[in-house]
Amino acid sequence: MRVYLDNNATTIVDPHVYEVMEPFFVQKYGNPNSLHQFASDTHKPLKEAMQKIYAGINAKNEDSVVITSCATESNNWVLKSIYFEYILTGRKNHIIISEVEHPSIIATAKFLESKGCKVTYLPINSEGIVEAHTVRDFITDKTALVSIMWVNNETGAIFPIEEIGEICSAKGVLFHTDAVQAIGKVPVNVQRANIDYLTMSAHKFHGPKGVGALYMKKGKELTPLLHGGAQMNGLRSGTLNVAGIVGMGKAMEQSIDALDFEISEVKELRDTLEDALLEIPDTFVVTPRAKRAANTILISFRGIEGEAMLWDLNRANIAASTGSACASEDLESNPVMEAIGAEADLAHTAIRFSLSRYTTKEEIDYTIEVVKNAVDRLRAISSSYAYAPEGHESKL
Amino acid sequence: MGIDSLIGGTIWDQYSDKVTCLMNNPQNMGEITQEQADAMGAKLIVADFGAESCGDAVRLYWAVDPKTDVILESKFKSFGCGTAIASSDTMAELCKGKTVDEAVKITNIDVEKAMRDTPDVPAVPPQKMHCSVMAYDVIKKAAALYKGVDIESFEHEVIVCECARVSLSTLREVIRLNDLTSIEQITDYTKAGAFCKSCIRPGGHEAKDIYLVDLLEEYEKEKLAKQADSGYDAPFAQMTIVQRLKAVEKVIDDNIRQMLVMDGGNIEILDIKENGANFDIYIRYLGACSGCASSSTGTLFAIESILKEKLDQNIRVIPL
Numbered sequence: 001m002r003v004y005l006d007n008n009a010t011t012i013v014d015p016h017v018y019e020v021m022e023p024f025f026v027q028k029y030g031n032p033n034s035l036h037q038f039a040s041d042t043h044k045p046l047k048e049a050m051q052k053i054y055a056g057i058n059a060k061n062e063d064s065v066v067i068t069s070c071a072t073e074s075n076n077w078v079l080k081s082i083y084f085e086y087i088l089t090g091r092k093n094h095i096i097i098s099e100v101e102h103p104s105i106i107a108t109a110k111f112l113e114s115k116g117c118k119v120t121y122l123p124i125n126s127e128g129i130v131e132a133h134t135v136r137d138f139i140t141d142k143t144a145l146v147s148i149m150w151v152n153n154e155t156g157a158i159f160p161i162e163e164i165g166e167i168c169s170a171k172g173v174l175f176h177t178d179a180v181q182a183i184g185k186v187p188v189n190v191q192r193a194n195i196d197y198l199t200m201s202a203h204k205f206h207g208p209k210g211v212g213a214l215y216m217k218k219g220k221e222l223t224p225l226l227h228g229g230a231q232m233n234g235l236r237s238g239t240l241n242v243a244g245i246v247g248m249g250k251a252m253e254q255s256i257d258a259l260d261f262e263i264s265e266v267k268e269l270r271d272t273l274e275d276a277l278l279e280i281p282d283t284f285v286v287t288p289r290a291k292r293a294a295n296t297i298l299i300s301f302r303g304i305e306g307e308a309m310l311w312d313l314n315r316a317n318i319a320a321s322t323g324s325a326c327a328s329e330d331l332e333s334n335p336v337m338e339a340i341g342a343e344a345d346l347a348h349t350a351i352r353f354s355l356s357r358y359t360t361k362e363e364i365d366y367t368i369e370v371v372k373n374a375v376d377r378l379r380a381i382s383s384s385y386a387y388a389p390e391g392h393e394s395k396l
Numbered sequence: 397m398g399i400d401s402l403i404g405g406t407i408w409d410q411y412s413d414k415v416t417c418l419m420n421n422p423q424n425m426g427e428i429t430q431e432q433a434d435a436m437g438a439k440l441i442v443a444d445f446g447a448e449s450c451g452d453a454v455r456l457y458w459a460v461d462p463k464t465d466v467i468l469e470s471k472f473k474s475f476g477c478g479t480a481i482a483s484s485d486t487m488a489e490l491c492k493g494k495t496v497d498e499a500v501k502i503t504n505i506d507v508e509k510a511m512r513d514t515p516d517v518p519a520v521p522p523q524k525m526h527c528s529v530m531a532y533d534v535i536k537k538a539a540a541l542y543k544g545v546d547i548e549s550f551e552h553e554v555i556v557c558e559c560a561r562v563s564l565s566t567l568r569e570v571i572r573l574n575d576l577t578s579i580e581q582i583t584d585y586t587k588a589g590a591f592c593k594s595c596i597r598p599g600g601h602e603a604k605d606i607y608l609v610d611l612l613e614e615y616e617k618e619k620l621a622k623q624a625d626s627g628y629d630a631p632f633a634q635m636t637i638v639q640r641l642k643a644v645e646k647v648i649d650d651n652i653r654q655m656l657v658m659d660g661g662n663i664e665i666l667d668i669k670e671n672g673a674n675f676d677i678y679i680r681y682l683g684a685c686s687g688c689a690s691s692s693t694g695t696l697f698a699i700e701s702i703l704k705e706k707l708d709q710n711i712r713v714i715p716l
Binding site for chain 2: 311
């Protein structure tokens with residue numbers, strides 16, 4: 001059995017999505033900008049796909065949902081254009097993000113910091129959540145943008161986006177949310193949450209890789225990052241990724257339809273897995289279930305280094321993830337584990353299981369069995385559970 | 397940059413088959429209890445190195461024959477990734493049958509080489525090399541416990557790059573002999589910094605007393621100091637601007653100023669500019685000199701000749 005429990009990294013392309021994309025490779029391959037029938041063949045499917053994407057986040061027709069190549073592009077676009085328009089011109093000097101944003105936000109913010117922009121990195125609480133009041137505490141009259149993710153990729157923690165949106169709106173500060181992990185997992189409604197900009201990525205909700213989008217509220221259109229042939233009304237140049245957009249539209253529609261399934265059936269499987277894993281002694285899960293996306297578990301197994309656990313899971317054909325791979329060249333413990341103030345000994349022990357609507361009961365049962373065996377084997381090797389004679393002075 | 401570095405790959409693909417086998421089935425994993433050691437008539441040594449909070453920890457057990465110092469049995473327990481477990485296992489294996497003094501000579505490089513499938517292909521990717529370093533350190537710790545001495549007594553040299561085992565003295569010597577000015581050069585010449593990269597600058601896997609960047613800075617400062625000391629012996633053209641100014645002042649002090657002062661005048665140097673091949677020295681006469689007819693003829697000629705003779709033929713003196 002092959003079990004894929006790394007759906008926060010990427011997902012299987014829904015077969016229906018694949019099906020609607022296929023004609024745009026060898027039959028309807030025209031460039032939508034051209035003046036001939038090959039081009040015209042793409043226009044209706046593109047419009048229908050865009051309508052599905054708009055509907056999926058409840059965007060108004062006058063808003064712009066601009067297709068990009070990925071969430072990283074969308075996130076870079078927001079931060080860098082805000083820098084061009086507000087910071088470089090001296091109108092503002094400050095942006096606010098959280099300390100657990102995706103690298104495409106954190107690394108971009110650090111880059112802007114090196115160019116003179118002030119950046120506040122909001123902390124998370126012991127449940128792994130950014131508290132809305134911290135946003136209010138740090139907004140100044142020089143704050144240009146607040147960028148807080150909707151759902152955290154590591155823990156699945158759901159952040160109080162509506163509350164934060166309200167605070168930003170009251171203070172007159174632009175609000176961006178990276179909703180990459182939210183689409184298809186929680187209801188996303190840009191109007192209710194006072195959102196100015198919202199990032200999404202098709203491959204996180206069973207669409208293809210290489211296509212994402214940036215929602216921009218009417219009147220809040222950003223300076224383009226990519227100049228060129230004036231596609232997307234000049235907001236984002238580059239030949240349209242026709243198959244990708246069509247696929248993303250279908251994937252959005254399917255995910256919205258499956259939202260109830262996600263928060264009932266997927267949640268039940270997730271809870272089954274979590275309950276069983278928590279029966280193992282010395283385990284620890286980050287973020288209470290009610291405050292988490294239905295598909296995610298970040299769990300620590302004391303005494304087992306994360307990469308070693310992945311090794312044993314991989315031998316049993318189970319795919320999971322760790323943010324604490326000891327292969328990176330930097331200080332490498334899981335940033336979330338550090339941020340929530342977990343015990344230092346647990347910093348390298350976190351494993352993330354992320355399910356999808358394709359996960360089955362059989363796969364979960366198999367995973368429980370494999371994890372239990374891996375814990376037994378690796379704790380038998382672990383120095384954390386090793387014999388020491390009386391009077392032995394542990395640690396260096 | 398090349399395809400491999402652009403696309404990346406999984407580090408696991410770079411493990412040797414031996415590393416994979418040892419991770420799956422470590423041969424020397426386990427413990428030696430006091431009772432087991434007593435039954436062998438051996439002294440039990442239990443040594444720890446590393447910390448779970450840092451991502452790697454190992455506990456080494458030795459049963460040592462107190463009469464011969466031979467390690468009769470050697471076992472380990474490890475918190476860490478696959479290469480940490482495989483390295484610890486190999487380390488425990490290499491200790492068996494050796495005397496404590498022989499075991500102390502086992503290095504992390506011996507451990508890594510013992511895990512290779514073929515002699516020329518590394519057993520682990522560069523960023524995993526630090527896992528084997530812990531294996532080396534825990535042996536020293538065990539030996540220190542056995543002998544009742546300080547762990548430092550086994551390390552005669554300060555090691556800056558533990559992965560490639562490059563000492564402070566080697567690095568200092570190589571940097572100076574080859575006039576190295578970048579980290580890349582140091583890595584090319586010594587392999588230091590090629591593996592886990594902790595030793596390059598603060599912020600890596602582990603904190604160090606001295607980093608490669610410190611050694612470069614130290615050499616840079618040393619070169620500057622040397623240049624400052626020997627500056628006045630160097631040709632005028634090779635001096636720094638400050639050295640040139642001082643050299644000109646010195647020549648004027650030693651040869652010219654006294655004469656001017658005796659006549660109730662003086663001179664100050666305003667600037668030295670490179671003008672093509674020439675060095676233009678801008679001066680101003682003070683006191684009786686200013687307005688003196690000779691100041692733009694005989695005196696000026698004398699000043700210029702002395703500076704030319706003492707410092708550089710391309711000097712021109714321009715009074716303002």
